[in-house]
Amino acid sequence: MNLKKHWWKALAIVLLVYVHTVGLLAEVPRLNILNETIRALYFHVPMWFGMVLLYAVSVYYAILCLRKPGQGYDTWSVNFAHTGTLLGILGMITGMLWANYTWGSPWHGDPKQNGAAIALLVYLAYFVLRGSLESEEQKERLSAVYNLFAFAAMVPLIFIIPRLTESVHPGSGGNPGFNAYDLDSRMRLVFYPAVIGWFLVGLWLVNIRVRVQQVNKSNS
Amino acid sequence: MKNIFQKIVAILFLLVSGTLHAQTTEVEMADAFRADGKIYVVVAMVLIILAGFFVYLIRVDRKLSRIEKEQKSSAEKKN
Numbered sequence: 293m294n295l296k297k298h299w300w301k302a303l304a305i306v307l308l309v310y311v312h313t314v315g316l317l318a319e320v321p322r323l324n325i326l327n328e329t330i331r332a333l334y335f336h337v338p339m340w341f342g343m344v345l346l347y348a349v350s351v352y353y354a355i356l357c358l359r360k361p362g363q364g365y366d367t368w369s370v371n372f373a374h375t376g377t378l379l380g381i382l383g384m385i386t387g388m389l390w391a392n393y394t395w396g397s398p399w400h401g402d403p404k405q406n407g408a409a410i411a412l413l414v415y416l417a418y419f420v421l422r423g424s425l426e427s428e429e430q431k432e433r434l435s436a437v438y439n440l441f442a443f444a445a446m447v448p449l450i451f452i453i454p455r456l457t458e459s460v461h462p463g464s465g466g467n468p469g470f471n472a473y474d475l476d477s478r479m480r481l482v483f484y485p486a487v488i489g490w491f492l493v494g495l496w497l498v499n500i501r502v503r504v505q506q507v508n509k510s511n512s
Numbered sequence: 513m514k515n516i517f518q519k520i521v522a523i524l525f526l527l528v529s530g531t532l533h534a535q536t537t538e539v540e541m542a543d544a545f546r547a548d549g550k551i552y553v554v555v556a557m558v559l560i561i562l563a564g565f566f567v568y569l570i571r572v573d574r575k576l577s578r579i580e581k582e583q584k585s586s587a588e589k590k591n
Binding site for chain 1: 538539540541542551554555558559562566569570572573576579580583587
């Protein structure tokens with residue numbers, strides 16, 4: 293493998309091997325209720341951070357679609373949204389598992405949990421919208437506009453509303469985010485590499501999906 | 513002088529008993545699991561799954577590159 297061209301794929305592998313080793317072995321703050329599950333921070337939260345980053349890149353390509361239609365930016369936009377949704381669904385499942393053992397039930401009706409579920413549904417509607425349109429031009433234009441609105445809805449649903457209301461989720465309802473865990477430098481040292489690593493894996497998956505679709509297109 | 517000494521002893525006693533109390537109410541963690549070294553079994557399993565995932569991803573990537581190359585060369589032949 294040519295390392296000069298594929299350095300970011302190698303970086304993704306190195307970062308995730310590091311995260312899964314140090315994340316399980318290193319010392320973590322000792323807290324009641326959370327106990328060892330505090331380590332889920334290294335695996336559950338990067339899913340959501342990765343999702344938001346991938347959705348942000350999807351919006352960037354949606355804007356390019358509107359500025360310069362017919363240049364193939366649509367393929368990038370939809371695949372970034374697609375991979376972002378994959379990470380979002382994994383974040384939802386891992387969050388439910390974590391909630392079951394710390395909050396008492398998998399679906400706690402917490403504003404952050406509900407907001408994340410609504411945001412995922414908004415993005416699922418994006419794929420329904422695309423599937424219902426025949427013409428490629430229409431598909432590109434309409435889904436790019438919808439993408440902007442979906443992103444604009446996702447940000448308050450996940451980041452703003454949970455902060456304004458009562459919520460048990462860390463980082464919401466007056467609960468501090470990282471400070472709840474005394475997220476000192478040792479936890480950040482694993483958490484941020486995890487975010488970058490999963491975002492890079494997301495990029496890799498998008499890259500493969502886009503290339504498969506391009507090959508199919510030029511074959512037909 | 514004796515009074516000051518008594519005060520210091522009292523403060524020291526408070527500090528020591530404070531730390532002892534903190535130790536008895538310490539949060540339960542999987543310390544024995546770590547001491548046994550069994551945590552390494554879990555780490556090894558997670559790393560094997562991760563390795564399998566990445567090997568698969570790299571193979572798909574390479575296969576795709578090969579198909580792209582073939583397509584490119586056949587397109588050039590047509591021209």
